[in-house]
Ligand code: HEM
């Protein structure tokens with residue numbers, strides 16, 4: 080029971096966030112809207128009508144041809160390594176800053192990193 | 197926290213990290229794997245949060261009263277991480293072309309949502325870097341238990357640290 084309750088709380092909070100996001104989107108308060116999105120990434124004016132046609136079939140997804148990664152491909156390995164490098168750099172910088180802060184701090188309470196006051 | 201729990205967390209965290217790396221490269225995995233893997237990552241995140249429930253509640257309770265600024269910052273970071281993951285996964289579900297159609301749901305293509313999905317996933321990468329950084333000493337401590345280090349003094353220090361760290 081407790082477990083279900085907690086899961087519902089997590090999902091509930093997530094739901095509120097999504098509602099909030101959607102509200103911002105409807106109010107056009109997000110920095111992006113269909114126009115900016117189009118100009119930034121999707122310059123494909125002529126074929127647009129086709130994409131947005133209501134009730135389009137499943138198969139039509141394949142031929143949209145902007146970027147297609149329907150099939151696994153080793154070309155994408157760079158994207159993954161890119162993420163790894165980004166996370167590595169951020170982690171490295173923060174860990175170094177943390178070391179410096181700690182070594183200059185008078186009270187070096189080691190294990191009290193987080194959580195314990 | 198008991199050591200066994202630490203190992204469970206370590207395994208789950210490691211699996212989540214791997215899944216996340218693959219999720220950021222749909223070109224590598226193909227769209228089908230991208231969608232299903234990310235959905236299981238969502239389930240793993242819920243598990244991750246359930247396993248840290250006492251932390252969430254106990255730090256949350258004294259967030260505005262008695263706690264360190266580090267702890268507050270970490271709480272804020274975790275909250276932001278939750279928001280960005282939620283937005284990434286929610287927009288992902290909304291633009292889904294493999295998982296959702298399987299349930300018979302197809303939606304008109306929405307460029308804003310696609311753009312949002314990219315932006316949110318970029319922000320998530322950044323925040324996850326910070327999240328990993330904050331737990332770096334814990335991660336290294338666990339790794340040192342797997343990869344034996346010669347200096348005995350070090351592993352003693354590590355095991356002390358493991359007893360003290362995390363709650
Ligand atoms: C790929 C995703 C993630 C990875 C690899 C990851 C990794 C970790 C690690 C290594 C720890 C510390 C060790 C432990 O006790 O388990 C931790 C703790 C924690 N994580 Fe994550 N995490 C991820 C996603 C998230 C998300 C989305 C949230 C949502 C808010 C989150 C919230 C927390 C909390 C609340 C704690 C414990 C409290 C703390 O000390 O910060 N994590 N995570």
Ligand code: HEM
Pocket residue numbers: 146216219220221222223227230231232234235237284285286287288289290291292293294295296310313314317320
């Ligand atoms: C942690 C979770 C996720 C991350 C980090 C993530 C990341 C990304 C990234 C970086 C792209 C862009 C690929 C590129 O342009 O090279 C992408 C595309 C996409 N993702 Fe996700 N994603 C996640 C979750 C999901 C989920 C849960 C779904 C659906 C169930 C999904 C569906 C899609 C689809 C359909 C595309 C293609 C959109 C397009 O053509 O622009 N994603 N995702």
